[in-house]
Amino acid sequence: MGGGSAVIKIEQYVIEEAKRASGFEWTLGEYLDHLSPSSLSMLRRCPRQFQQRYLFGKKERPAEAPVIGTAVHAGLELNFGQKITSGVDMTTAELLTWYSDVGFEATLDAEQDRGGGEVAWDTDPERAKVRGRVMLGEYHNAISPRVQPVSVEGSFSIDLGAPVPIVGRFDIEESHQVIDVKTGKRKTTKPKEAWRIQGAVYNKARGKPVAFHSLSATENNAVTIATPLEAEELLIALDEHELRVMSQDVRALAALACLLFDLYGIEQSWPTWGRFHDWACSYCGFRNDCPAWSNNE
Numbered sequence: 001m002g003g004g005s006a007v008i009k010i011e012q013y014v015i016e017e018a019k020r021a022s023g024f025e026w027t028l029g030e031y032l033d034h035l036s037p038s039s040l041s042m043l044r045r046c047p048r049q050f051q052q053r054y055l056f057g058k059k060e061r062p063a064e065a066p067v068i069g070t071a072v073h074a075g076l077e078l079n080f081g082q083k084i085t086s087g088v089d090m091t092t093a094e095l096l097t098w099y100s101d102v103g104f105e106a107t108l109d110a111e112q113d114r115g116g117g118e119v120a121w122d123t124d125p126e127r128a129k130v131r132g133r134v135m136l137g138e139y140h141n142a143i144s145p146r147v148q149p150v151s152v153e154g155s156f157s158i159d160l161g162a163p164v165p166i167v168g169r170f171d172i173e174e175s176h177q178v179i180d181v182k183t184g185k186r187k188t189t190k191p192k193e194a195w196r197i198q199g200a201v202y203n204k205a206r207g208k209p210v211a212f213h214s215l216s217a218t219e220n221n222a223v224t225i226a227t228p229l230e231a232e233e234l235l236i237a238l239d240e241h242e243l244r245v246m247s248q249d250v251r252a253l254a255a256l257a258c259l260l261f262d263l264y265g266i267e268q269s270w271p272t273w274g275r276f277h278d279w280a281c282s283y284c285g286f287r288n289d290c291p292a293w294s295n296n297e
């Protein structure tokens, strides 16, 4: 009991120190007590989308690609979770049987509950399930044997000099690196913009390089996998100077959130910068009532 109050006092002290070090007051305390690589990326892409998602807490209708990705990740977590102590992979048949009988449906139900609605299918549930199955099977056959996890789905909270901590989760941690598996429709051999923030923050948080594994499948189920062995740029290993610069960039984004709050408050729409981004509006769940597009609806 005494330990609990001591922890609270230390946390308050750390937050106060961070506020002082960052040089600006965190004005969003009523709405947000942390940031994450995802929220920072969204803020940079489109402040209004960030406002809707993180300040209003609105949910976006689940989409097919993230549902497939989450189901594949659930399979990887199952295998790598047991491999931490066993040192041995499940057989591909065991893993895919679990995916077909349990994993995909459980993910679908959870995503629909979380998103508050039916998935917006690009194809249909059966084809999506098959696509996830071939991705999981190919990854398991080609990559799993060379991965020895020490933890899976771990979380962290790190002080990067912003007034609030940056929190996150990583897929797989090995003794020498962190692995983050990205699923999609197209082969990716360079980190995407959102991965760069994520990779840098993980790099700093765990003190290890971050390897992105890009696992993709077309609608015809042609699977490709890219890891740093095939594409060096998928490994993020920042030096001390780069990590310092990254911390400054994160602080600037936190300051931007406070500035926008000062300028627009909570109710008035924050800037609709997503309209200047290559794809942000195409995948935005808040487009229906977005002032950037009101003439087109």
Ligand code: SF4
Residues within 6 Å of the ligand: 046, 048, 049, 272, 273, 274, 275, 280, 281, 282, 284, 285, 286, 287, 290, 291, 292, 293
């Ligand atoms: S539709 Fe585009 S501009 Fe509007 S909130 Fe979404 S991403 Fe931003």
